[in-house]
Ligand SMILES: Nc1nc2c(ncn2[C@@H]2O[C@H](COP(=O)(O)OP(=O)(O)OP(=O)(O)O)[C@@H](O)[C@H]2O)c(=O)[nH]1
């Protein structure tokens with residue numbers, strides 16, 4: 001993962017703690033060169049000023065904690081950053097400052113530059129905005145430019161700052177907004193998420209977005225399934241190592257909590273942050289009670305794995321060996337050509 005200029009600036013200003021150094025290789029300004037095989041995907045992050053774009057980017061990709069985003073300044077023009085995922089996938093993030101003058105420029109003089117070759121548009125709406133009509137107007141201008149320049153782009157709308165809405169109103173308000181956005185987006189399709197930097201919803205949305213961008217994710221899932229069945233796990237999760245977003249999972253047994261992935265991402269990321277404050281780096285953990293044992297461990301160079309076991313006759317040591325043995329297989333799947341091979345081990 002590379003730090004963008006703004007991230008460097010934020011760090012200089014001592015803006016909040018950062019975790020361990022980014023795992024992915026940096027590219028561009030730091031002098032690294034991406035391999036030719038790198039699959040770069042341009043991701044536009046748009047929405048009006050103050051809607052929370054830089055905040056979410058800083059939390060997901062630059063290890064900020066929510067309260068530190070209060071000190072972020074408005075983004076001037078466009079800030080670029082690159083995030084390296086699973087071997088050959090590189091997200092090329094364009095965080096587009098949302099002040100009116102910048103927005104107008106994006107639709108006129110910078111139109112081609114901004115909207116060409118876009119793979120993903122993430123449009124962020126402040127749910128408490130007092131200028132709903134203007135927000136929708138900008139969104140529609142953005143869609144027009146996308147339709148013209150990158151008609152195949154995937155579109156995601158985030159109805160953000162949901163923490164500011166009374167809890168019993170959230171479902172209703174989100175449903176209304178979602179309907180409006182879908183209608184306005186036609187003929188393009190959009191997926192909507194409700195988000196807040198103050199809870200796990202941010203992870204849910206970004207996991208879903210990233211999941212849709214990982215090449216051959218089905219192959220990865222198939223291998224994870226084989227692995228889970230071989231080691232008799234209840235569930236196996238794969239987390240992207242730098243962001244701790246869940247990128248793949250397989251469950252053999254029904255699990256009660258539908259939000260467990262995002263909760264775990266959130267908790268572990270906070271825990272990693274606490275570790276880094278003590279100059280320690282998080283490697284692995286085992287959590288055990290009378291019903292189950294959960295193992296979280298570094299897996300491949302780009303992932304962590306979590307294995308949940310409920311069979312008391314399988315000792316921890318056996319599961320840890322199984323995880324270790326699976327590492328090299330998954331390491332191979334991640335290499336340049338992506339996950340093509342199948343895990344065959346017994
Ligand atoms: N309550 C609440 N505040 C948020 C949330 N996300 C971001 N904020 C706050 O919103 C303010 C503006 O956030 P930014 O991320 O700078 O907004 P931006 O969209 O990047 O703005 P521009 O760079 O001007 O386009 C900050 O004070 C954040 O702390 C959220 O989910 N809930």
Ligand SMILES: [Mg+2]
Nearest residue numbers: 053054074075
């Ligand atoms: Mg910003």
